[in-house]
Amino acid sequence: MIRVLLADDHTILRDGIRAILSREPDIQVVGEASNGQALLNLLTTTPADVVLMDVNMPVMDGFVTMDSLRTHFPETQVLVLSMLDHESYVHRMLQAGARGYALKNAESAEITHGIRTVAAGRPFLCSEIGLSLLNRTMQRAAPERATPVSEAAEPHPSFTMALHRNGPVELSVREMEVLKLIAEGLTNAEIADQLFASKRTIETHRQNIIEKTQAKNTAALIRYAMMHGLIE
Numbered sequence: 001m002i003r004v005l006l007a008d009d010h011t012i013l014r015d016g017i018r019a020i021l022s023r024e025p026d027i028q029v030v031g032e033a034s035n036g037q038a039l040l041n042l043l044t045t046t047p048a049d050v051v052l053m054d055v056n057m058p059v060m061d062g063f064v065t066m067d068s069l070r071t072h073f074p075e076t077q078v079l080v081l082s083m084l085d086h087e088s089y090v091h092r093m094l095q096a097g098a099r100g101y102a103l104k105n106a107e108s109a110e111i112t113h114g115i116r117t118v119a120a121g122r123p124f125l126c127s128e129i130g131l132s133l134l135n136r137t138m139q140r141a142a143p144e145r146a147t148p149v150s151e152a153a154e155p156h157p158s159f160t161m162a163l164h165r166n167g168p169v170e171l172s173v174r175e176m177e178v179l180k181l182i183a184e185g186l187t188n189a190e191i192a193d194q195l196f197a198s199k200r201t202i203e204t205h206r207q208n209i210i211e212k213t214q215a216k217n218t219a220a221l222i223r224y225a226m227m228h229g230l231i232e
Contacts, residue, residue: 036065100124
């Protein structure tokens with residue numbers, strides 16, 4: 001039996017994950033925590049084989065928590081479950097000692113497979129992150145040359161490509177939706193209502209977009225998006 005601890009500040013997400021895992025005969029959720037500090041406290045009395053943990057949490061985020069987990073609970077494997085899909089976040093968490101990384105929009109079967117994989121001590125990346133990292137690696141390895149539009153390869157349907165001074169920037173479909181609503185002048189709360197998401201999730205998407213485009217503020221972000229044809 002694989003003992004799992006859930007660490008996420010959204011109760012509704014923890015409830016959903018618990019419901020999914022309750023159908024798995026070899027996986028048991030033994031506890032829940034709403035932040036990193038609560039997780040560390042819980043681990044002192046509740047041993048676990050795998051921690052399923054978000055990055056963006058109050059009190060103690062995933063990066064700080066990861067350091068403590070590696071120091072005090074080295075036998076516990078960590079599978080990150082987050083909305084943060086930028087390469088820098090994935091790299092930092094894996095570098096800190098996480099065994100795997102999955103996105104919250106991954107299929108339930110992929111998440112359960114990830115739990116079993118990291119429980120066995122093997123690394124795991126969900127398919128969307130794996131394809132994205134592979135795509136970036138191939139772009140960096142490709143010779144720098146101008147490619148006629150007629151010969152250009154079609155981008156992956158999950159992403160919109162925008163030229164950037166350091167190479168192409170990839171925005172996910174959801175990030176494009178958020179970007180267009182930002183351009184319409186909607187607040188994070190209004191965007192969350194329109195996309196049926198939490199305000200915190202929209203804030204995360206917004207931060208990802210800004211980091212990817214390296215825009216210094218909203219005005220610069222909209223100007224960048226218009227220059228590269230992402231919005232009209």
